[in-house]
Amino acid sequence: MDQTVQTDTPDDTPSFGAGHTNSTDLRRIRSNPDFWYPVAWSKELKAGKTIGTRYAGTPIALVRPTEGTVFALEDRCAHRQVPLSKGKVCGQSVQCCYHGWAYGRSGRCIDVPYLGKGKLPNGVRTFPCREQDGLIFIFPGDPDKADTVPLPPRLARVGDPAYKTRFFGQEVKCHYSFMHENLMDMNHQFMHMKQMGQMRPRFLGQKREPGLVEAQYSFARTSGKQPLGEALIFGERRDSSEKFQHRDVMTIRTEYPYQTLRIQTGDEDPVMDLWIVYVPQDAEELTNRTFGLLSVKRPKVPGVLELAWPFLVAFTERIFAEDREIVELEQNAWRELGGDHNVEVFPVINALRALLAECGVSEPAVNA
Template identity: 50%
Template sequence: MTEEQPAQADLRRTGIHPDYWYPLAVSRRVRKNKTFATAFAGERIVLYRTASGAVHALEDRCAHRQVPLSMGVVEGESLRCCYHAWAYRGNGRISGIPYLPKDAERPPRGVRSYPVREAYGLVFVFPGDPAKAAAAPFPDLPEFHAPTHRTMTFSRTVKCHYSFMHENLLDMNHQFLHRGVLGRIQPKLLGYDTGPSHVEARYLFVPAGGRKDRGAGLLSGEGFSGGNTSDVITIRTGYPYQTLQDVPERSQLPAFSLWAAYVPEDAEQRVNHAYGLLMIAKPPVPGALNLAWPLIRRFTERVFAQDRMAVEAEQRAWDEQGEDRNQEVFPLILDVRDVLRANGVPLGPVRAGGGASPLCGGAPAAEASPPVVTGGLA
């Protein structure tokens, strides 16, 4: 390594930037009058849905004795700690302490609150600077609400750094891994472009024989009659999200579109929670997609299981070696690594107890937080 070519920072030690909207739960799992414990990059967060149906997000530690608020009780529009019954509003302020002396000037400082938006059947939280939440771009998924599409939702924990997920989906040269599900596929890179915060690649998928899972054909628009069609696959990492679109040959419209986000759970960011929305175009035959749904679900789960096996193996190798020793030769992947590295933040030291340091982007608790942003349930 010469002085003119300094070593690059290890991407697996780069944290995801907190100043974006991230899904932290599937909406249906955050039930009315219940709490839901989740996390972002080592920051423990409690979601709770009030009696009115609004969802709030707070730091998951009572300001009193640091007991998790996720162990607490939802009462009306407030969350009450299970230990001494301190009550919190959705903005993190303390609204009541049962034994607070009447002559006390004011309650102590509360806990940090996070801006929340609920859309596409997911609960999104803005874990960064709350002042930037309103202006931050939010995923635009018109197919989700379109009557021409039906959406399949995925929510899975994967034990790897989020960057491995971006590389896995963008690098379609790994189709050998899926040969038992997709048959033999010859992916051809048609071209790609890159910018400061994105990489977008287009592939031509040409069938080359072999047995294919029935759900694969149904998902790609081949229909119940079968057949082997070629497809143009467009994959984009638009930081911090990722999308994939499949357009079969002799078609102008996508057979399906995928939106995905990979949310780090732990402070070292070696575990992520993958959220995916697979928006599938309905075929002309009424009810055909309903019949195909179980087969498509089985196919996608099989593919995801194989991908998870591979990326978790990559993470184990990194853990064993203490650094990234892989020998990448594909320019597309080298470019997406640059994008993820440039848009991320340095990982700070891990505090006692596993919490992230401020270098990970977590802002300290404030006395008053901006009002919670709410949206309609998808």
């Protein structure tokens, strides 16, 4: 069988060399704020402290009182707009570092030390806030929708004793859409050849549902040995001579705005389960902070995964560094060319691009 990917239907035939003639540039599509976005790791925010974080140009102060749940305020004092996250947590309120104005959980100003209580000014905006699986999420959009939009029920396999989970991430200087495309197009495995050896992906098919695009692949090693880091993730060594080629299936799904990648054999539990999201940082959304949870199934021999963990960490860091470099180069090219000139020939990526454009927001950013 020919292993080259064929477009699914004649309708999918790309118009080569013409570039996208869409009226909207995908890299100008803003993320839809009516979803839950992680803005910090739980461990970043100690009890009785506040930290500053961002979503799409909006500064956010996260506050963890010594008692009670985390809450989130716009990170600008109503008085002179300096960050509340530079302030002090007092009970269920945070006090601005500059002149001591204090705000409660509801965002209301509850004290100005040098002003009568009857004259208190208005407060600051708040954001619905939840904490789950080691992440602090906010709901930056319409607060009335927060209760009806669910958080993902489970992030990777956090909390499952059969798995060990790595928390990772960093700021990447590109639009979030480049990240989704990078992960879903497994033909980019070519780029990781030095890390992973020559692997040939076979595209098995795609699925498109409202809010969702999914791609499935199998792999065949065409030369070289499987590296240790990869072996740890995939659960066993396989050589190019083996008959087990193409046994494992990799499923990559963008379920807006999150992305997952699972590797599994038949109906068994996945050997690897990744949950990842790319949270826009600046108002133009041309940088993102990545929050990733990578769960690896524990082998039968206890302790092996713990021993090998540093190798797995180093391996994934190298892969991620290569991905970061290339997506930032894509963003640079976009800036220089003044827009998106991609000529995409892979149908699942065109489906993904359509999904991101439909689910996102095409109006300009407030502060852009």
